[in-house]
Amino acid sequence: MTNKNTSSDMKTWLIVLIALLDDVAALVLVFVVLWFFDVEISLTVIIVIGIVFGTLVFVVHRAIVPSLRRKKITGAEGMIGLTGEVAQSLAPKGVIKIKGEYWKARSVEGEIDIDEEVEILEVKGLNLEVKRKE
Numbered sequence: 001m002t003n004k005n006t007s008s009d010m011k012t013w014l015i016v017l018i019a020l021l022d023d024v025a026a027l028v029l030v031f032v033v034l035w036f037f038d039v040e041i042s043l044t045v046i047i048v049i050g051i052v053f054g055t056l057v058f059v060v061h062r063a064i065v066p067s068l069r070r071k072k073i074t075g076a077e078g079m080i081g082l083t084g085e086v087a088q089s090l091a092p093k094g095v096i097k098i099k100g101e102y103w104k105a106r107s108v109e110g111e112i113d114i115d116e117e118v119e120i121l122e123v124k125g126l127n128l129e130v131k132r133k134e
Contacts, residue, residue: 012068016061023057076123083133086116096130105130 027050034041071078084098090107096118097103105118105128112118117133 008069012065015068016065019061019064020057023061024054027053079120079123079128082120084118084120084128084130086112086114086118089114090118090130096128103128107131 031041031046079098082098084096084103084105086094086105087097087102088095090096090105090112092107092110094105094107094112095102096105098120104126107118108121108129109131112130112132118130119133120128120130122129
């Protein structure tokens with residue numbers, strides 16, 4: 001496993017653990033309120049309720065992990081890797097068409113002619129950095 005994947009996995013699990021903390025805090029608050037009102041609960045019941053609640057919360061939060069790892073599909077992050085067609089030759093600046101929209105673009109490979117396919121490398125504001133589609 002590469003460092004990038006390990007870092008991504010650690011970040012994902014850190015998010016899940018932080019999300020679990022608020023659930024644990026809610027469970028502790030319930031027990032504190034019960035204690036405050038002198039409701040007697042045996043230690044065994046507390047442990048069983050804690051384990052069941054913790055397991056349930058963990059399973060629910062575990063469902064979040066795939067959505068955290070999914071590629072972004074909106075905004076600037078979602079545009080990187082998309083393919084477009086040159087509408088106005090890039091020498092190195094021009095216009096490309098992506099999903100029916102026209103965008104200002106700059107070629108990182110020099111001149112690219114009309115109707116050639118390009119791939120988006122980076123989004124800088126409303127301008128795109130592109131290269132020829134391989």
